[in-house]
Each structure stands twice: as structure tokens, then as C-alpha cells.
Amino acid sequence: GDSVTQMEGPVTLSEEACLTINCTYTATGYPSLFWYVQYPGEGLQLLLKATKADDKGSNKGFEATYRKETTSFHLEKGSVQVSDSAVYFCALSEYDMRFGAGTRLTVKP
């Protein structure tokens, strides 16, 4: 069945550092791919999405590119801020939504 594997956390970075959170997927067809973010005490919010190979999703300085050849959708940001501290979930949707285990990011001033 469909599944998502993302890098284990926690990830701790200093402000203005570069971020990469790896995400790979397994699917039988052509899923849509998502990154969701969960800030402390809140529900999940959609951060960005991509529906087909080579699509790049972007929002709030975050980017991820749908790579069919490597079945990956890595999340990147060039310069993180303290306000980016949250848990990030990679997800795919083909017939149903499948979430990764989540990666906790802490950004220190």
C-alpha cells in the first residue's frame, strides 16, 4: 500500500541556518504530495503541495519538488526563523491521505 517515510527528528537549528527534511514515498499510481505544519497546540495546516512530477510547491520560504525518479518530496528552506519551530508532516494522497511520522524542528535564536 501507499506509504510515506520522513526523516526522524528532532532537528535543532540556529536561526538563519538551512533546512532540509527528507521525505520519500511509495505509491502504486501518481499521488499528490503535501507538507503540513503543526505549530504547538494547534492542528495541522497545509504548508505546500504538488500534484505531478517536477512540480515545485512553495510557501513562506519553504519549497519542495516532486521527484518521481527518486520518489521524493524533500522540504527545504534557505534561512529558518524561530517562528518556524513546529512539527512537519509529509503526506501523499492517491485514494486516501497517508502521513509520515512527523519531524519536530526547533530553531534557536
Next chain:
Amino acid sequence: DTAVSQTPKYLVTQMGNDKSIKCEQNLGHDTMYWYKQDSKKFLKIMFSYNNKELIINETVPNRFSPKSPDKAHLNLHINSLELGDSAVYFCASSQRDSPYNEQFFGPGTRLTVL
């Protein structure tokens, strides 16, 4: 305007009690979900309803019973609460035939069973 709302936000109760969590969405979506998030933030789908019909029922104890009075509401009733039921429960909704099928989440209900 809140898109997906849940009540209550916090629920503290004793083992053995019965409790309900309510969810409402005003997005006009045809599919609603319940998820359980454990203390390690792992998100597990419990139920999915499409147009008031159950389409996913993952392996959850039958003490958990979802009820969908209409497309905009999906309530979760839990009988005989156990310590292991302590978690954050999220409701979500989506439009199943949309290009992305992305889900919109409620703020969560933190259930603590003592």
C-alpha cells in the same frame, strides 16, 4: 470564519466514562475524518465518512463510534474510556473529487483519561 471546528478543546475524564467530541465543517466538503495523535505526534486515521457513509474504519476498538448526522458534522463517541485513549483527536475534511484531495484540519481535542 472557522473552517473545521471541534468541541471541546480539552476533555479530562475518569476511566470508564463515556464521552463525545463534536466536529463541524463549513467548507461544503463531502468527506470527513477522525485522526488520533499520540504523544510522539504520530497521526493515525481512525474513520472516514463520505456523504454520511463510512468508507474507512481502521482497526480501532468498537468502543469508538463515529456518527454523521449530515455532511457537515462528524461526531466521535467513546464508551468505557481507558487510559490508553489519552491523546489529541483531530477532525478533518476534504472534497474527495478535488484535484488535490487535500485535507483541512480542526484545532484538535486533547483527551486526558485519569
